[in-house]
Structures are given as structure tokens and as C-alpha cells.
Amino acid sequence: MIDFEFVKPLTVADAVKALAAEGAQALSGGQTLTPTMKQRLATPSVLVSLNGIAAMRGVSVSGGTVTVGAATTHATVAREATAYPALAALAGGIGDMAVRNRGTMGGSLANNDPAACYPSAVLGSGATVVTNTRSIAADDFFQGMFTTALEEGEIITAVSFPVPLKAAYVKFNQPASRFALTGVFVAKFADGVRVAVTGASNNGVFRWSEAEAALSASFSAAAIAGLVVPSDDMIADMHGTAAYRANLVKVLTGRAVTAA
Amino acid sequence: MTKVTMTVNGMSVSAQTEGRTLLSAFLREGLALTGTHIGCDTSQCGACVVHVDGQAVKSCAVFAQDVAGATVTTIEGMANADGSLGVIQAAFQEHHGLQCGFCTPGMVMSTAALLAINPKPTVEEIRHGLDGNICRCTGYHNIVKAVLAASGQDATAMAAE
Numbered sequence: 001m002i003d004f005e006f007v008k009p010l011t012v013a014d015a016v017k018a019l020a021a022e023g024a025q026a027l028s029g030g031q032t033l034t035p036t037m038k039q040r041l042a043t044p045s046v047l048v049s050l051n052g053i054a055a056m057r058g059v060s061v062s063g064g065t066v067t068v069g070a071a072t073t074h075a076t077v078a079r080e081a082t083a084y085p086a087l088a089a090l091a092g093g094i095g096d097m098a099v100r101n102r103g104t105m106g107g108s109l110a111n112n113d114p115a116a117c118y119p120s121a122v123l124g125s126g127a128t129v130v131t132n133t134r135s136i137a138a139d140d141f142f143q144g145m146f147t148t149a150l151e152e153g154e155i156i157t158a159v160s161f162p163v164p165l166k167a168a169y170v171k172f173n174q175p176a177s178r179f180a181l182t183g184v185f186v187a188k189f190a191d192g193v194r195v196a197v198t199g200a201s202n203n204g205v206f207r208w209s210e211a212e213a214a215l216s217a218s219f220s221a222a223a224i225a226g227l228v229v230p231s232d233d234m235i236a237d238m239h240g241t242a243a244y245r246a247n248l249v250k251v252l253t254g255r256a257v258t259a260a
Numbered sequence: 261m262t263k264v265t266m267t268v269n270g271m272s273v274s275a276q277t278e279g280r281t282l283l284s285a286f287l288r289e290g291l292a293l294t295g296t297h298i299g300c301d302t303s304q305c306g307a308c309v310v311h312v313d314g315q316a317v318k319s320c321a322v323f324a325q326d327v328a329g330a331t332v333t334t335i336e337g338m339a340n341a342d343g344s345l346g347v348i349q350a351a352f353q354e355h356h357g358l359q360c361g362f363c364t365p366g367m368v369m370s371t372a373a374l375l376a377i378n379p380k381p382t383v384e385e386i387r388h389g390l391d392g393n394i395c396r397c398t399g400y401h402n403i404v405k406a407v408l409a410a411s412g413q414d415a416t417a418m419a420a421e
């Protein structure tokens with residue numbers, strides 16, 4: 001790994017300042033970034049740890065909204081997001097125990113891995129991604145695999161989730177990577193149902209609008225039985241063909257509806 | 261170089277670090293605590309698991325300067341005060357939870373972290389709790405037995421799978 005200067009500011013303002021330096025990059029749990037730096041796919045000259053910023057940690061509840069600080073670990077979300085059980089359960093199923101003890105929501109969303117779990121919860125809940133400069137609606141945040149609306153040097157500070165009436169995430173585990181081979185997050189709100197799919201499309205996490213319409217009319221696995229998921233832009237790799245993933249999307253959506 | 265101080269296995273220790281010095285290198289090269297193994301160095305295998313402030317983490321994916329001041333426990337800190345094997349270590353020995361032993365430091369540290377949260381885990385909870393630790397020798401069955409025994413449960417009744 002190429003050496004760099006390590007800094008650990010205590011406030012968001014100081015982190016933003018540090019990130020303005022040439023070649024600076026944010027570090028959260030390091031579960032993705034550290035291996036990437038070892039491969040020299042990322043070579044920051046200044047690494048700005050967000051792990052010392054107390055204001056970016058923790059889970060809070062207000063009215064019907066659960067807000068998670070971006071530097072909150074997956075393990076903490078699993079333990080403390082009790083007001084949003086589907087979110088807590090999703091966090092408890094990410095990777096393994098040691099990954100959950102370091103990995104953070106902000107790191108996961110900024111990275112936007114096409115097989116990551118959190119993007120489906122954020123998009124499926126219609127959550128709001130809060131940064132040091134603005135609030136971004138989930139529908140605008142994800143812009144294709146490994147691509148987001150974040151600007152250079154912008155830090156995710158928190159994510160606010162409106163708590164649905166019912167919700168569930170069903171992950172078809174890829175046991176070697178521990179990521180989702182495919183995963184579906186279903187959330188039923190008073191004004192309709194949202195369905196977000198991860199691990200399936202070459203364009204990253206997406207909403208399955210046909211299923212949303214069918215489930216908003218009738219919230220049951222039977223309501224989507226007649227739908228066909230096109231396999232055109234599904235991921236095809238050694239773990240599954242495009243057609244296999246398209247089928248998984250439908251099967252997992254049905255399971256998530258039943259589990260919700 | 262930046263001097264980093266931590267409490268490791270109950271002792272306050274310091275070593276010089278670069279920005280890129282990983283916790284695993286701080287322990288192995290800085291402090292000569294080579295019980296923490298590097299299997300993959302890509303956060304996949306769990307051989308390098310240690311406890312930072314009581315939580316299991318992969319030390320190959322944590323920078324030493326990020327955990328300056330922390331309380332760290334490694335496999336060297338798991339034996340009893342008189343040097344005899346701790347309960348978890350003894351259970352791994354008794355139940356053949358290791359063959360080559362390369363994964364064992366990580367397995368023991370993850371087991372300790374699991375039992376701290378869940379003192380009497382079921383077989384399924386043990387398998388889920390240890391799914392970040394890869395063993396290329398044992399086939400896991402005897403590891404699960406060892407964890408059952410270490411948690412004071414009957415391991416003899418466990419069916420072969």
C-alpha cells in the first residue's frame with residue numbers, strides 16, 4: 001500500500017476542510033477501502049477518518065422517522081434500530097460479525113456496490129441521504145453501480161428513514177462473498193408500496209415499478225405472480241445467469257411480501 | 261512516523277507507525293505478537309480477528325492510527341494467568357477444532373466475541389456467528405462442537421452433518 005497522511009478530525013467541519021486537500025479521501029469502516037488501497041485501486045495522499053466524529057454516530061427516533069448517523073456501524077444499527085425492525089434485520093445480515101463491527105452505513109452508500117444491502121433499504125424506504133451540504137432523496141442518490149450523486153469531498157452525515165407500516169428485506173446469500181447474490185427490500189406505506197432490488201441489475205439498485213403497482217393494489221405474493229422480470233440488463237456471472245437473477249427478483253419479492 | 265499507544269492484552273504499549281500501518285502489522289511487526297495471523301489480507305478469511313474495545317474486528321482492515329488509545333485483545337491474551345489454555349482454547353484442543361491451526365487464533369477471538377453477546381448459542385447461531393472465519397482443514401464440524409463445549413453445552417449429542 002502506498003503511504004499517506006492519516007488524519008482523524010472530531011467535527012464534520014474539520015473533516016470537510018481536510019478533504020479539500022489534494023488527493024484526500026474519506027475513510028469510514030475501511031471494509032471496502034482498505035483492500036482497495038492494498039490493490040492500489042485507490043491511492044489517497046491524505047486519509048480522513050470519519051470515525052472520530054461523535055455527531056455522525058448513533059440511531060435516533062423522532063415521530064415516524066429513524067435517523068442513522070453515517071458513521072454508525074452495521075452492528076449498532078442491528079442492535080439499536082428497533083423502531084425499524086426490517087432495517088435492523090438487514091444490518092444484522094450484512095457480511096459477518098467483524099465486518100458489521102467496523103462497516104458503516106455512510107461507507108456502504110457512498111460505495112454503492114451493486115450487491116450491497118443498504119442501498120435497497122434506502123431506496124425501498126424512500127429515505128433521505130443527508131450530507132454536509134444538502135439532503136438528497138434516495139431516488140436521486142443512486143446513479144448506477146459504484147456511482148452516486150455525491151460531489152467530490154462531500155460527506156454523508158446521516159440517513160433519515162420514514163418507518164413503513166410493514167417492511168422486509170430478503171437476501172439470497174452469496175456465501176463466498178457474503179454479499180447478496182440478489183436481495184429485495186419491500187416497504188408498505190399508507191400511500192403505496194416500494195420495492196427495491198439489489199444484486200441483480202448492471203445499473204445497480206433499482207425500483208421494480210410493476211411490482212410496486214401490483215402490491216399497492218393488493219399486498220400479497222399472489223399479486224405479482226403474473227409479472228415477468230426482463231433479464232436484459234441483469235448481472236450475469238459465475239454465480240448466476242441473467243435469467244436466474246431475474247427469476248430470483250420475483251421469488252424474493254414474494255418472500256419479502258410474505259415476511260413483512 | 262507517528263507514535264501510537266494502545267493497551268494490548270492489559271499492557272500499555274507503543275510503536276512507531278506510518279499512515280498505512282495496519283493494526284495487524286502494528287501487532288505482528290511492532291509488538292512481535294505473531295499469534296494474529298494474516299491469511300488473505302483482503303478482509304475475507306478472519307484469521308486476523310482481534311478485539312478492539314471488546315469487539316471482534318479484522319485487524320488487516322483497520323489502520324493502527326485509527327484505533328490509537330484503544331484496548332486490544334489478541335490470541336496471546338486468551339490464556340489463563342498461569343499460562344494454561346483458556347476455556348475456549350482448551351475446548352478447541354479437546355474437540356479437535358483445529359488441524360493446521362492457521363485459522364485458530366481468529367476462530368478463538370470470534371468465538372469469545374460471540375459468547376460475550378450470546379453465552380449459550382445454538383448450532384445455527386454458532387455457524388452464523390463464525391461465518392466470517394474460514395477454515396481450510398476441519399470442515400467446521402469440530403469447531404462448532406468446540407464452541408458448544410466452551411459455552412458449557414453438551415457437544416457429544418451434536419449430529420454429524
Ligand SMILES: Cc1cc2nc3c(=O)[nH]c(=O)nc-3n(C[C@H](O)[C@H](O)[C@H](O)COP(=O)(O)OP(=O)(O)OC[C@H]3O[C@@H](n4cnc5c(N)ncnc54)[C@H](O)[C@@H]3O)c2cc1C
Nearest residue numbers: 028029030031032033095103104106107110116117156179
Ligand atoms: C467479507 C465482507 C462481506 C461483506 N458483505 C456485505 C453484505 O453482505 N452486504 C453489504 O451491503 N455489504 C457487505 N460488505 C461491505 C461492507 O458493508 C462495507 O462496510 C461497506 O461496503 C463499506 O463501508 P465502510 O464503512 O467500510 O466504508 P469504507 O471502506 O471506509 O469506505 C468506502 C468508500 O466510501 C467512502 N466513504 C466512506 N464514508 C463516507 C461518508 N460518510 N461520506 C462519503 N463518502 C464516504 C470512502 O472514501 C470509500 O470510497 C462486506 C464486506 C466484506 C469485507
Ligand code: FES
Nearest residue numbers: 299300301306320
Ligand atoms: S487476513 Fe484479515 S481477514 Fe484474512
Ligand code: FES
Nearest residue numbers: 359361395396397
Ligand atoms: S485448522 Fe487449518 S485452516 Fe483451520
